[in-house]
Amino acid sequence: MKLSVPTLLALAGALAAPVAQAHIAASGPAYVNTTADIQFTVGHGCSGSDTYRLKVSIPETLTGVRPLDSVFGKATVEKDANGTVTAIIWTRASTADVLPSDTHAHRVGLRARLPDAPFTTLYFPTTQTCIDATGKELTVDWVGTSSGHDHGTDSGTPDAPEPAPALFLLPARKPGWNKYTVNEHVHDLSVFDDALIVWSGNKAYSANPVTQGLIAEEKDAAALTEIHPGTEIWVKY
Template sequence: MKTALQMSLAAAASLSVFTATAAHAHVSVSGPAFAGATHEATFGVGHGCDGADTYRVKVQIPAGVTSVRPLDSTFGKAVLEKNAEGNVTAVVWTKPLADVLPADTNYYKLALRFKVPDAPFTTLYFPTTQTCRSEAGVETTVAWSDTSGEHGSHDADAGTPATSPAPSLFILPARSPGWNKYTVNQHVHDLSVFNDALIVWAGKAAYSANPATQSLITTEPDTEVLSEIHPGTEIWVKY
């Protein structure tokens, strides 16, 4: 690595800040998560349905997610749904009828803790059903279940917005300070998943979220700008 890039990395190291992202959906989830680690996810319910308050939220748990432990909320108590093998398949929070508001005025947070699958560079989808209840007692259901289209541009259909996107959580690989070597088995379109890294190298191509470092990459001889990562690519990432 050239001296100019080394100097830039040293300067960027003191400014590196990890930023958690959330899916851009009406029901969002905090992330990203790290492969094989325990993650506490917060699901945010931004609004109700056509002016009616949210009454119930059911979050489906994707395969591979284990050790699910929900938190009771001021919204309501959490109830687990399990399959015949005893695996948690969904978590349901229901607001007491007496607490349902006459209008859609509140934002709600619902949290659960779970073990993340050891599947870095993949996306977990949590299809969610939101039920609202009007002041007259009429219930409306909205399914946030679309797992196609744009969910942070990490999936194969990046660029096509999902109509009713399911909350999604991108899985990052485990890392340690310094250089980390990974083999990426998924197609990564959006390199913003490395925004907390100092630099990413794949062969002769490099990427950095730091503007000064990225500028050096574009002018460095025999160095290409890394814009996406193809399956089977070996990369080096410095954190």
């Protein structure tokens, strides 16, 4: 861990870069072995039509799952033969509640116990159902688990699945320096955008563009762009 650049550390965390999100995004404090309130934000409807129903599939590693009713609508629970929650469905009280056009974002949520799997991603495949002006139902399946958002603009390739809502699990932490061994490949370092700085050997990352510029200017440091399994890192919060 390199600690010889006090100016860099003083400036770290002053500004945070924005995080890109899917059109249905999962959010919440995602620390392993904790009970968390997970929210799903629906950024838009389907082809100009408002959303009527959301079905969110629940990862097997989530336990103690309990839905939260919302202004969008009440929740129903699907379970398997063992009584494990496999999906939650939020539906408007009636089709009369569906707006004439796609003008609003919506939010629903659940409470669950997160697994002990730091630096991994939980995916929540989701089916979004909308109703158009003629009463016809339209559906979009948000099931992709790869990075990026491809609407199939290249006519020579098939459309990629729309991205599923995802939640990246972080280890427990304390103010100051935290030492972790990362056993997963972390491609997107924006998961550390609320940290002051991340060090791995002579490489460093910060969401603050000023701090990142100082890292680039430091002759004994290099930019940290990804983390490989088995890597030891130091993170300052």
